[in-house]
Amino acid sequence: MNRESFAAAERLVSPAYMRQGCEARRSHEHLIRLLLEKGKCPEDGWDESTLELFLHELAIMDSNNFLGNCGVGEREGRVASALVARRHYRLIHGIGRSGDISAVQPKAAGSSLLNKITNSLVLDIIKLTGVHAVTNCFVVPMATGMSLTLCFLTLRHKRPKAKYIIWPRIDQKSCFKCMITAGFEPVVIENILDGDELHTNLKAVEAKVQELGPDNILCVHSTTSCFAPRVPDRLEELAVICASYSIPHIVNNAYGLQSSKCMHLIQQGAQVGRIDAFVQSLDKNFMVPVGGAIIAGFNDSFIQEISKMYPGRASASPSLDVLITLLSLGSNGYKKLLKERKEVFSYLSIQVKKLSEAYNERLLHTPHNPISLAMTLKTLNEQHDKAVTHLGSMLFTRQVSGARVVLPGSMQTVSGYAFRGFMSHTNNYPCAYLNAASAIGMKVQDVDVFIKRLDKCLKTVRKEQNKESNVSGVDKHDKTEDVDVEDMDLKLDNVLLDTYQDSS
Numbered sequence: 001m002n003r004e005s006f007a008a009a010e011r012l013v014s015p016a017y018m019r020q021g022c023e024a025r026r027s028h029e030h031l032i033r034l035l036l037e038k039g040k041c042p043e044d045g046w047d048e049s050t051l052e053l054f055l056h057e058l059a060i061m062d063s064n065n066f067l068g069n070c071g072v073g074e075r076e077g078r079v080a081s082a083l084v085a086r087r088h089y090r091l092i093h094g095i096g097r098s099g100d101i102s103a104v105q106p107k108a109a110g111s112s113l114l115n116k117i118t119n120s121l122v123l124d125i126i127k128l129t130g131v132h133a134v135t136n137c138f139v140v141p142m143a144t145g146m147s148l149t150l151c152f153l154t155l156r157h158k159r160p161k162a163k164y165i166i167w168p169r170i171d172q173k174s175c176f177k178c179m180i181t182a183g184f185e186p187v188v189i190e191n192i193l194d195g196d197e198l199h200t201n202l203k204a205v206e207a208k209v210q211e212l213g214p215d216n217i218l219c220v221h222s223t224t225s226c227f228a229p230r231v232p233d234r235l236e237e238l239a240v241i242c243a244s245y246s247i248p249h250i251v252n253n254a255y256g257l258q259s260s261k262c263m264h265l266i267q268q269g270a271q272v273g274r275i276d277a278f279v280q281s282l283d284k285n286f287m288v289p290v291g292g293a294i295i296a297g298f299n300d301s302f303i304q305e306i307s308k309m310y311p312g313r314a315s316a317s318p319s320l321d322v323l324i325t326l327l328s329l330g331s332n333g334y335k336k337l338l339k340e341r342k343e344v345f346s347y348l349s350i351q352v353k354k355l356s357e358a359y360n361e362r363l364l365h366t367p368h369n370p371i372s373l374a375m376t377l378k379t380l381n382e383q384h385d386k387a388v389t390h391l392g393s394m395l396f397t398r399q400v401s402g403a404r405v406v407l408p409g410s411m412q413t414v415s416g417y418a419f420r421g422f423m424s425h426t427n428n429y430p431c432a433y434l435n436a437a438s439a440i441g442m443k444v445q446d447v448d449v450f451i452k453r454l455d456k457c458l459k460t461v462r463k464e465q466n467k468e469s470n471v472s473g474v475d476k477h478d479k480t481e482d483v484d485v486e487d488m489d490l491k492l493d494n495v496l497l498d499t500y501q502d503s504s
Contacts (some may be wrong), residue, residue: 001022001025003022006018006019006021006022028049028050028053031046031050032050032053032054032057035117035327036117039117039120039121039124040120040121040124040331041121041124041125041128041326041327041330041331041334042327042330042331043330043331043332044330044332044333045327045328045329045330045332045333046327046328046330048328051324051327051328054327055089055091055320055324056089057110058089058091058110058111058113058114059089059090059091059110060110061108061109061110061113062077062090062091062092062093062107062108062109062110062111063076063077063093063107063108064076064077064078064090064092064093065077065090075093077092077093077108078092079092088316088317088320089320091110091111091114091316091320093105093107093108093313093316094108094111094313094314094315095111095112095114095115095141095313095314095315095316095319096115096307096310096312096313096314097313098311098312098313099308100307100308100310101138101140101307101308101310101313101314102115102119102138102304102307102308104116105313111316114316114319114320114323115139115316115319117323118139118319118320118322118323119137119138119139119319121322121323121326121327122139122294122322122326123136123137123296124331125257125326125334126257126263126294126296128331128334128335129258129260129263129338130263130264130266130267131263131266131267131270131278131296132267133267133270133271133298134296134297134298135297135298135299135300135303136296136297136299136300136303136304137294137295137296137297137303138294138295138303138306138307139282139292139293139294139318139319139322140292140293140294140295140307140310140318141291141292141314141315141316141317141318141319142291142292142293143174143281143283143290143291143292143293144174144175144252144254144279144280144281144293145174145175145177145178145181146178146181146293147279147293148175148178148179148221148250148252148279149178149179149181149182150295150306150309150310151250151276151277151279151295151306152165152178152179152182152184152218152219152250153182153309154302154305154306154309155218155219155248155250155276156182156183156218158248159215159218159248161215161216162184162215162216162217162218162219163184163185163216163218164184164185164186164187164212164216164217164218165179165184165185165186165187165217165218165219165220165221166187166189166205166208166209166217166219166220166221166247167179167186167187167188167189167220167221168189168191168200168201168205168222168223168233168238169188169189169190169191169425169426170223170226170230170252170425171227171230171419171421171422171423171424171425172226172227173414175221175223175252175254176414176415176417177414177415179221180415180416184218186221186417187208187212188417189201189204189205189208190204190426190427191230191425191426193426193429195365196229196364196365196366197228197229197230197231197365197366197367197368197369198229198230198231198425198426198429199231199234199368200233200234200237200238202234202237202238202241205220205238205241206241209241209245209247214245214246214247217247218248219242219247219248219249219250219276220238220241220242220247220248220250221250221252222235222238222249222250222251222252223251223252223254224251224252224253224254224256224259224262224265224266224278225252225253225254225255225256225259225262225371226369226372226425227372227374227404227423227425227435227437228364228366228369228372228373228374228435229364229366229369229374229424229425229429229433230369230425231366231368231369232256232261232262232265232368232369235251235265235266235268235269235275236265236268236269236272236273238269238273239269239270239272239273239274239275240272240273241273242273242274242275243273243274244273247274248274248276249269249273249274249275249276250276250277250278250279251266251269251275251277251278251279252278252279253266253278253279253280254279254280254281254284255280255281255284255285255371255439256280256371257280257285257294258284258285258337258338258341258371258439258440259370259371260338260342260370261368261370262370262371266278270298275297275298276297276298276299276302277295277296277297277302277303277306278296278297279293279294279295279296280293280294280296281293282294282318282321282322284439284440285440286321286322286325286326286440287325287440287441288318288321288325289317289318289321291315291317291318292317292318292319292321292322293318295307337440337441338440340443341438341439341440341441342370344438344442344443344444344446344447345370345371345373345438347444347447348373348436348438348442348447349363349373351448351451352373352375352436352451353375355375355451355454355455355458356375356376358455359379359458359462360379361375361376361377361378361379362375362376363375364376364433371437371438371439372435372436372437373435373436373437374406374433374434374435374436375433375434376431376432376433377391377405377431377432377433377434378431378432380432380461380465381407381431381432385407385432387461387464387465388405388407388432389407390461390464391405391434391457391461392404392405392434394457394460394461395453395454395457398453398456398457400450400453400454402436402437403434403435403436403450403454404423404434404435405432405433405434405435406423406424406429406432406433406434406435407424407432408421408424408428408429408430408431408432409421409427409428410422410423434454436450
């Protein structure tokens with residue numbers, strides 16, 4: 001309702017009451033106006049009524065919601081299901097145009113505005129989390145792997161002779177397959193073991209640059225967030241190497257936006273050397289559904305080139321999700337989540353250390369990894385590899401997700417490339433171990449439940465190992481037939497062991 005509507009309403013309801021209602025509406029509109037004027041995440045989160053008012057105002061600016069609209073094209077925002085329409089707040093046209101994912105759509109002013117304001121808010125959050133020098137970014141409706149592929153394809157036009165991507169090893173399939181999908185040959189640089197940590201082999205990187213020749217190298221593809229015992233790549237030194245040899249540098253910052261350390265590394269790398277773009281996941285950093293990423297960088301024109309490389313229009317769902325989330329939280333709410341994540345990581349480290357020592361294991365010393373940690377499983381692995389994978393399957397069947405058990409030296413083939421010790425980021429890590437991480441949104445209660453279930457699983461595995469060792473030389477008719485709950489659980493674990501290994 002505008003002023004004229006409120007004035008007309010005063011003939012039906014007391015003017016004093018209508019003025020009060022008008023002022024209440026203005027308070028909502030004031031928040032929306034500040035958002036559009038500043039283009040920054042509000043300090044305090046909005047209530048749902050303001051959010052829904054804003055989204056409704058955006059939706060009625062799209063042609064599919066015009067009263068009396070007559071669409072005679074093949075894409076007119078038609079939706080068969082009313083439930084689907086409501087799910088998307090009737091923002092049906094998506095974002096971008098056929099030539100540029102960031103372009104404005106003439107018949108979808110509301111969706112275009114949503115796209116622009118979302119990118120502006122995300123840029124503000126990136127600066128807030130530590131990369132102050134970033135100049136441009138955009139939300140793309142693809143997860144991290146495909147977003148990295150888009151970056152590589154953009155570089156292809158700038159470096160037509162290049163066929164190699166130098167890649168310090170990180171055992172995660174999508175960040176390897178994204179290079180294959182883009183049509184390039186990954187050059188795997190093995191990591192260096194320093195204490196318990198796996199670090200970037202800078203000498204090997206530079207030697208490979210000199211061997212292949214800078215013109216034949218598309219880029220260096222480095223990583224920040226990763227599973228311990230690997231730690232973030234040495235971005236500053238890699239950025240200096242890239243600058244000195246005029247080689248582009250793309251950073252996989254998948255869930256690093258929530259880590260001040262990872263963001264500091266990117267900021268420093270851009271200051272002392274070269275970082276062309278860094279890519280981060282929406283779901284891992286903002287707790288929204290899977291399907292979106294942010295591509296950001298320090299050269300405005302290069303980021304625009306990447307956005308123009310995206311073919312066709314795109315789904316607005318990831319942009320809508322992150323817009324709603326950031327407006328609901330506000331910058332203060334997001335900073336609170338980041339602070340809580342650090343506190344939970346410290347608590348997780350303490351609790352895993354205590355538990356590991358109770359079983360003659362130890363927490364691996366990986367101080368340079370700010371998100372993930374690992375505890376050894378030497379005493380389990382000494383007897384049989386199956387005991388380690390059995391532990392992983394037990395956690396999986398007891399609804400502990402995200403934890404991984406890793407066996408050293410196991411072979412796996414990814415897109416035709418054979419990796420020894422896959423998941424451990426190196427050919428021969430000294431011991432088997434279990435990973436856990438503290439990501440944004442995790443609570444102290446989650447840690448307590450995890451530790452309790454892990455403790456129970458470790459006890460059960462040890463008990464099973466002792467049974468197997470005692471069975472030798474004993475006639476099976478002499479064994480007792482007592483069956484307890486743990487024995488029944490073990491049978492279930494064995495059935496689902498293969499399922500767990502596939503999910504890992």
